[in-house]
Amino acid sequence: MPKLDNETELDYKKRVLDTKSASFCGAKWYNATIWLGSGMTTSCHHPLPHFVPVEEVIKNPKALHNTPQKKAERAMMQQGERPQGCEYCWKIEDIGRNNISDRVYKSQIFSDEALDIAYKLPTETDVNLKTLEISFDRTCQFACSYCTPGVSTTWVKDIKNNGPYEGLVSFGRNHYTNTHDSAQKYKISETNPYIEAFFKWWESDLHKTLDELRITGGEPLMSGHTWKLLEWYKENKHKTNTRLAINTNLGPKIDVERFIEATKGIDFDVYTSVESVGAQNEYTRDGLDWELWKANMEKLQETEQFLGLHIMMTINALCLDGITDLLDLIMVWKKKWGRDFPNFSVNIMRFPSFQSALTLPDYLRTHFMNKLQHWLDTNCNSPLLHQMEINQLQRLIDYLDVVKTPHTGAEDVEVMRKDFKRFFTQFDQRRNKNFVETFPAYKDWYESIQL
Numbered sequence: 418m419p420k421l422d423n424e425t426e427l428d429y430k431k432r433v434l435d436t437k438s439a440s441f442c443g444a445k446w447y448n449a450t451i452w453l454g455s456g457m458t459t460s461c462h463h464p465l466p467h468f469v470p471v472e473e474v475i476k477n478p479k480a481l482h483n484t485p486q487k488k489a490e491r492a493m494m495q496q497g498e499r500p501q502g503c504e505y506c507w508k509i510e511d512i513g514r515n516n517i518s519d520r521v522y523k524s525q526i527f528s529d530e531a532l533d534i535a536y537k538l539p540t541e542t543d544v545n546l547k548t549l550e551i552s553f554d555r556t557c558q559f560a561c562s563y564c565t566p567g568v569s570t571t572w573v574k575d576i577k578n579n580g581p582y583e584g585l586v587s588f589g590r591n592h593y594t595n596t597h598d599s600a601q602k603y604k605i606s607e608t609n610p611y612i613e614a615f616f617k618w619w620e621s622d623l624h625k626t627l628d629e630l631r632i633t634g635g636e637p638l639m640s641g642h643t644w645k646l647l648e649w650y651k652e653n654k655h656k657t658n659t660r661l662a663i664n665t666n667l668g669p670k671i672d673v674e675r676f677i678e679a680t681k682g683i684d685f686d687v688y689t690s691v692e693s694v695g696a697q698n699e700y701t702r703d704g705l706d707w708e709l710w711k712a713n714m715e716k717l718q719e720t721e722q723f724l725g726l727h728i729m730m731t732i733n734a735l736c737l738d739g740i741t742d743l744l745d746l747i748m749v750w751k752k753k754w755g756r757d758f759p760n761f762s763v764n765i766m767r768f769p770s771f772q773s774a775l776t777l778p779d780y781l782r783t784h785f786m787n788k789l790q791h792w793l794d795t796n797c798n799s800p801l802l803h804q805m806e807i808n809q810l811q812r813l814i815d816y817l818d819v820v821k822t823p824h825t826g827a828e829d830v831e832v833m834r835k836d837f838k839r840f841f842t843q844f845d846q847r848r849n850k851n852f853v854e855t856f857p858a859y860k861d862w863y864e865s866i867q868l
Contacts, residue, residue, distance in 0.1 A: 434520070517808055727759055
């Protein structure tokens with residue numbers, strides 16, 4: 418069974434994971450994100466994605482998940498070795514104080530029996546997924562500051578219209594220098610063998626083995642394949658027990674009424690993403706209309722037809738000033754609709770490194786850390802908060818206090834700070850924004866950065 422009633426995450430880790438190996442994580446077997454537009458996959462949102470050979474998925478749709486790299490990393494975990502791509506969890510665990518990394522949360526959703534089977538499976542075995550996140554394409558009306566042309570067509574337009582961002586030296590993945598055409602290998606009018614493989618796998622047996630299927634993007638409600646899958650659910654919901662979920666930015670161009678109608682009678686969760694409020698959130702999540710987002714959230718809450726409504730926070734350098742205001746709003750909604758409407762997760766962003774919270778100077782980090790600690794101390798005994806929400810907020814506080822670099826190989830912090838200013842200077846010019854006016858608490862530090 419998953420985590421026992423009244424069992425802490427630390428107790429669960431000791432009872433289930435530590436009895437297998439010091440690095441075991443069920444997500445490496447049973448969870449995946451697959452970008453069908455580019456043919457890339459990863460076992461969760463922390464390791465960098467890797468390529469799935471198209472000839473393999475044509476022969477075997479399960480190759481969308483069971484890649485040679487994942488199989489090699491499973492073998493490492495069976496031996497207690499740490500795959501480099503999972504460094505985020507190792508960094509959290511090495512902080513000390515019995516910090517709980519995401520491998521605990523991502524394992525405890527699976528049964529003890531399933532985890533035992535995974536631990537003992539021969540390396541070459543193809544595993545049937547239990548939780549899957551898919552993206553059909555990168556169509557999106559947002560161009561968030563920390564996003565990339567690889568997952569947003571609006572970012573592609575920025576690069577095409579204005580050229581590459583110049584002078585960035587601390588981020589070697591070139592997200593802001595080209596249109597990343599490899600992220601969308603096939604035009605909308607062309608046959609995409611990865612999408613064909615997904616639907617072939619889905620219609621044969623994937624709909625029988627999955628506990629949850631989550632659709633992401635880009636913005637998935639702007640993709641025709643999403644609506645095709647919703648139609649399949651309406652017609653065949655008696656054939657599957659797979660819970661459906663969708664990541665949506667709930668922004669302009671989203672027909673929320675159509676979405677509500679299309680999902681009636683389907684067991685469904687909605688995930689959306691913000692991490693601050695008002696103009697500051699609109700600045701970072703370029704394309705967001707804050708008031709429209711709030712109105713759409715309340716429309717969804719009032720339908721009472723969803724299993725849960727979830728806010729995924731992407732913790733970056735710019736959200737820390739307004740995060741407690743967002744938490745206050747979440748508590749207002751929880752009091753009105755219940756602790757799952759909405760609940761929230763706290764996801765610490767590492768890439769691009771120059772937008773990491775660790776780029777901030779010590780005095781700002783300490784200020785925001787103390788502000789967040791005060792909020793948590795005030796609200797931690799509320800029955801409206803899940804223990805996971807409390808744990809993840811405390812993890813963020815500890816991260817701001819202890820961790821000095823966002824990832825292995827990150828540049829010196831002064832180099833990242835110069836890139837921070839270079840990027841947002843160009844971002845302001847391209848997007849008609851004003852950093853200093855939007856983030857007055859950062860003004861003195863921002864203006865002190867010499868280029």
